[in-house]
Amino acid sequence: MKLTKNFSKSEFDCSCGCDMPLSVLHNVQKLANQLQTLRNVVGSPIKINSGYRCPDYNDNVVKGAKNSQHKLGKASDIVIADMTPQETFELIDLLINEGELLQGGLSAYATFTHYDIRKTKARW
Secondary structure, eight states, rough: OOOOOOOBGHHHHHSTOOOOOOHHHHHHHHHHHHHHHHHHOOSOOEEEEEEOOOIIIIISOOOTTTOGGEEEEEEEEETTTTTTHHHHHHHHHHHHHHSSSSSOOOEEESSEEEEEEEEEOEEO
């Protein structure tokens, strides 16, 4: 199922293979729209390492945060070709500050950047 010009629902599916609840799909669509805006700016593909995570996968396999935005379908861990996680962080932060992307959580890790649409500013 195509969510945007460049993103499909399957890219956001939980790695365990479970079915994404319909209640989560609305958030995933909103997140995909934000990532499409980012992709339009960078002009390069964005790889989604992790999108939606069911509670079992998040809590027991990846040992994610108890209140992880991934469980709500509001978070993505991404990689943009030819950009470091820190460069991706800085670009997303700039786009948020310019009102081009929704406010949310943002963090640069060693191999990916986390971006979520929780509505409040969170940086770690």
